[in-house]
Amino acid sequence: MTTHKEGVNAGPALAFCPVMSNYGAPSITLVEGRGTEVWDNTGKRYLDFLTGLAVTSLGHSNPAVVxxxxxxxxxxxxxxxxxxxxxxxxxxxxxxxxxxxxxxxxxxxxxxxxxxxxxxxxxxxxxxxxxxxxxxxxxxxxxxxxxxxxxxxxxxxxxxxxxxxxxxxxxxxxxxxxxxxxxxxxxxxxxxxxxxxxxxxxxxxxxxxxxxxxxxxxxxxxxxxxxxxxxxxxxxxxxxxxxxxxxxxxxxxxxxxxxxxxxxxxxxxxxxxxxxxxxxxxxxxxxxxxxxxxxxxxxxxxxxxxxxxxxxxxDAPNLAADRGIELTNALLTLDGVDSVRGAGLLLAAELNESALDGRTGGDVAAALAQEGVLVNGVTKTALRFAPPITVSTAEINEAVAAVDRVLKAGAS
Ligand SMILES: Cc1ncc(COP(=O)(O)O)c(C=O)c1O
Structure with a gap:
């Protein structure tokens, strides 16, 4: 499933932001999620490798929780x-x-x-x-x-x-x-x-x-x-x-x-x-x-x-450990990644200078969002990955391929 059309809500076009600006001005408006996937108000799909900052560990709209x-x-x-x-x-x-x-x-x-x-x-x-x-x-x-x-x-x-x-x-x-x-x-x-x-x-x-x-x-x-x-x-x-x-x-x-x-x-x-x-x-x-x-x-x-x-x-603890090893190993194959730290599915990839190409971790995270993967720049030189524990191997591979593209593209 790569697109999502039902319930698309463009949201109000407001001249004045009614919410205080302590979070800056987020550029993406998310309207729906299922498992690792979320969709924005234009129907664009993302893989959520941040899970609302390590929150939705069982994925979005998990049926047991719903x-x-x-x-x-x-x-x-x-x-x-x-x-x-x-x-x-x-x-x-x-x-x-x-x-x-x-x-x-x-x-x-x-x-x-x-x-x-x-x-x-x-x-x-x-x-x-x-x-x-x-x-x-x-x-x-x-x-x-x-x-x-x-x-x-x-x-x-x-x-x-x-x-x-x-x-x-x-x-x-x-x-x-x-x-x-x-x-x-x-x-x-x-x-x-x-x-x-x-x-x-x-x-x-x-x-x-x-x-x-x-x-x-x-x-x-x-x-x-x-x-x-x-x-x-x-x-x-x-x-x-x-x-x-x-x-x-x-x-x-x-x-x-x-x-x-x-x-x-x-x-x-x-x-x-x-x-x-x-x-x-x-x-x-x-x-x-x-x-x-x-x-x-x-x-x-x-x-x-x-x-x-x-x-x-x-058996979420063991699943997190296994998927964490998969994600770590996949990230370590990338030329732009120097090292991966953390445990289970709380990981940070340290990016090297040529991959950063003058960008911060936050800039790379923003470029990755354009590619449909949500992470954050946890330091000036590192990306944080905290996907749902229910993430699939296919989703890990898809996200890491996007990271590779963004790192190879450089600041251009
Ligand atoms: C280790 C740790 N302690 C405390 C907090 C604060 O939690 P909350 O944002 O729910 O108040 C956070 C949030 O990121 C955290 O990571």
């Missing part, structure tokens, strides 16, 4: 957290089992952890920061995170984000954040003092450039946190829910964090975030300590329940 949303919407959309509902607690149990299952078959800890639902990644991190503060108490409130990290855009998560240039326009930011180099446990150790109560890191830095640490990084950080009685918080918002070839990125390292945050792929596009914590830590939150009107509502939770069930059915 059916679950449709059924739940007809039954009960929202009632607030003043009442119990069915889907949320079921998702919480499933997440706890997935988080506490070790790939090497080791038994999970005897105590079950607990989950707090939120509506987005930033909110999940914000809640995790509050939980760490409540657990650690006053005086141990500082969160140490990594340079080049990304943890969200609320004021606190912006300060946790280790990108000083993003802080500047919004100073002063909330107090209690400190940064040290990523993939360098010694640098983290040197940044500790008695006010630090938690270390927050991504297993792979997604927005920062798909920066992939050495395989011992997380287990060394776990040891450091154990020695110094610090909470280890893993931000799995981009890496979690099967994207890197394991249910969660930290599972490649065989460790268990104290707190895990997730969002993005959990709802396959329905807005939902979650914080998991070990029981002892979770119990620091008492009634009234945190809340959100929509968080954990049945509609979003029903989507997450369907996502987890469908991912288990298709």
């Amino acid at each position: 059916d679950a949303i449709t059924e739940q919407a007809a039954k009960l959309i929202h009632v607030s957290n003043l009442y119990n509902t069915i889907p949320g607690p079921e998702v919480a149990i499933a997440l706890d089992q997935l988080i506490q299952t070790f790939p090497n078959g080791a038994a999970p800890t005897a105590q079950r952890g607990q989950v707090l639902f939120q509506n987005s990644g930033a909110e999940a991190n914000e809640a995790a920061i509050k939980l760490a503060r409540k657990y650690n108490g006053r005086g141990r409130h500082v969160v140490l995170s990594a340079l080049r990290s990304f943890h969200g855009r609320t004021l606190a998560t912006l300060h946790a984000t280790g990108q000083p240039e993003k802080h500047e326009p919004f100073q002063p930011l909330p107090e209690g954040f400190r940064h040290a180099a990523y993939d360098d446990v010694g640098a983290m150790e040197s940044a500790l003092d008695p006010s630090v109560g938690a270390i927050l890191v991504e297993p792979i830095q997604g927005e920062g450039g798909v920066n992939t640490p050495n395989p011992k990084y997380l287990s060394d950080l776990r040891d450091l946190c154990d020695d110094r009685e610090l909470l280890l918080i893993l931000d799995e918002i981009q890496t979690g829910i099967a994207r890197t070839g394991a249910w969660f990125g930290f599972q490649h390292a065989g460790i268990l964090p104290d707190i895990v945050t997730m969002a993005k792929g959990l709802g396959n596009g329905m807005p939902i975030g979650a914080v998991w914590a070990k029981r002892e830590v979770a119990e620091a939150f008492k009634p009234g300590d945190h809340g959100s009107t929509f968080a954990g509502q049945p509609l979003a939770a029903a989507a997450a329940r369907a996502v987890l069930k469908e991912m288990a059915r298709i």
Whole structure:
């Protein structure tokens, strides 16, 4: 299927953009999607190798998710957290089992952890920061995170984000954040003092450039946190829910964090975030300590329940690992690609100078969109690939052939 005609909607031609310009002015208007494919308002087809920034991991309009949303919407959309509902607690149990299952078959800890639902990644991190503060108490409130990290855009998560240039326009930011180099446990150790109560890191830095640490990084950080009685918080918002070839990125390292945050792929596009914590830590939150009107509502939770069930059915972690190897190998055959980093289906291809031909990664991504493939320039010299886990080998080959054409064409 190469074209799509039904339901084409040219959209209103507006002289004035009614939406604030914090995302710039997107040049493509998408109106429909199925699997890896999306169509714009002129009927042009694209392969979506970005999935709304690592969100629609089961592909667009996945029938299992669509059916679950449709059924739940007809039954009960929202009632607030003043009442119990069915889907949320079921998702919480499933997440706890997935988080506490070790790939090497080791038994999970005897105590079950607990989950707090939120509506987005930033909110999940914000809640995790509050939980760490409540657990650690006053005086141990500082969160140490990594340079080049990304943890969200609320004021606190912006300060946790280790990108000083993003802080500047919004100073002063909330107090209690400190940064040290990523993939360098010694640098983290040197940044500790008695006010630090938690270390927050991504297993792979997604927005920062798909920066992939050495395989011992997380287990060394776990040891450091154990020695110094610090909470280890893993931000799995981009890496979690099967994207890197394991249910969660930290599972490649065989460790268990104290707190895990997730969002993005959990709802396959329905807005939902979650914080998991070990029981002892979770119990620091008492009634009234945190809340959100929509968080954990049945509609979003029903989507997450369907996502987890469908991912288990298709063995999404192994599928992501296998397809990731295919995509990596295909990209490495291209003259313009120097190296590929990442894991599973969260990958970045480093482009060489002649392929860039004076262009940035963003320019190349824009040219690729013209060729019908959606990716983004994650750094000035690299493209990020995060296709659906359900992507086919044929779609991988089609996308990589387009990358090859765009790299060979140069800046002309
Ligand atoms: C690792 C990480 N943490 C947090 C966030 C923020 O999530 P959200 O945009 O849902 O607030 C993102 C978003 O890209 C992310 O990649």
